[in-house]
Amino acid sequence: MARVRLSVAERREELLRAAVQQIEERGVAAVRIADVAAALGVSSALVLYHFSTKEKLVAAAFTHAADADLAHLRKLLGRRTSALRRLRAAVRWYAPTGQAKGWRLWIDAWAAALREPALRSVFRDLDQQWKSALAEVMAEGAAAGEFPCEDPAAAAWRLTAFLDGLAVQMTSYAGSLSRAAMLRWADEALARELGIDEGELHSSTR
Template sequence: MARVRLSVSERREELLRAAVGQIEARGVAAVRISDVAAVLGVSSALVLYHFSTKEKLVAAAFAHAAQGELARLRALLGRRAPALERVHDAVRWYAPTGGAKGWRLWIEGWAAALREPALREPARALDQQWKAALAEVVAEGTAAGEFVCADPVSAAGRLTAMLDGLAVQMTSYAGSLPPATMLEWADEALARELGIDRAALGRPGE
């Protein structure tokens, strides 16, 4: 059966999704153009036609993943719901056991960015925009009297740093921390930042 002819944008999207999957599975250093091509049953030449080098493909793959994460985050925080519910849901989503993109991808990106400057911008943009979106909803909830937070920007920074650290622990040292414990710590940290009782966030599984 003949392959469906894709537009340039559709083909790039397909290649980027495949690249993200291969980076997660193999790591930035080990992944090859031929690995991405093989997933889709296309030639390496086709991949190079769209991205010219492995470095450009990898950088575009991280940018693609970051854009997807930010779109889902904005949808989550933009719902018509109390700010506390949205912030809590966002923290749970971002946490290592939540629905955010596989943490292996981002840990790979952080490590590779130390040696490859082109990879720094997607990770930095995701980090900055996540913090800004979280801080905005915390400020909204404070203004509405749902909770009290004197410095939403700093609160968002501290929560992000904690969740990033937990992600490294749970991804690099599998089994070192039970998921329920990680969620409990995240909820405790969120409650402290918002000046509310931990019980207001419900049980870890809720």
């Protein structure tokens, strides 16, 4: 059966999805242009036509994955409900749950970014957008009197750093912490940064 002819945008989307999958399976260092091409049954030349080097393909793949994550975060934070409910939903989605596939992707990418300026730029922008989105809702909730949170920007920074560190531990040492304990710690961290008791967090989000 002949392959369906795709537009340039559709082809790039297909290649980026395949690249993310191959990076998840093989890691940034080991993945090759040929792996992405083989996964789709196309030539390496086609991949190189759209992304002239492996480095550009990898950076574009992570941007693609990051954009999807940011879109989901903004969907959670944009719900028509209290700031507290939105923040707890976002934290529980972002926190590692023991299903480490997605976190392996990002942890591997963080390591690669230490040596790849293009990747470092992608992740710096992603990190800033995450923190800004959280800080905006924290500031909104504080202004509405839901919680005190005197410095939303600093609170978002600390909360993100805590969750990232927890993800590294959960992913690197699987089974070292139960999912229930991890979620409890995430709730405790959120309550602490918002300046409320954890009990208030639970009662306000039922």
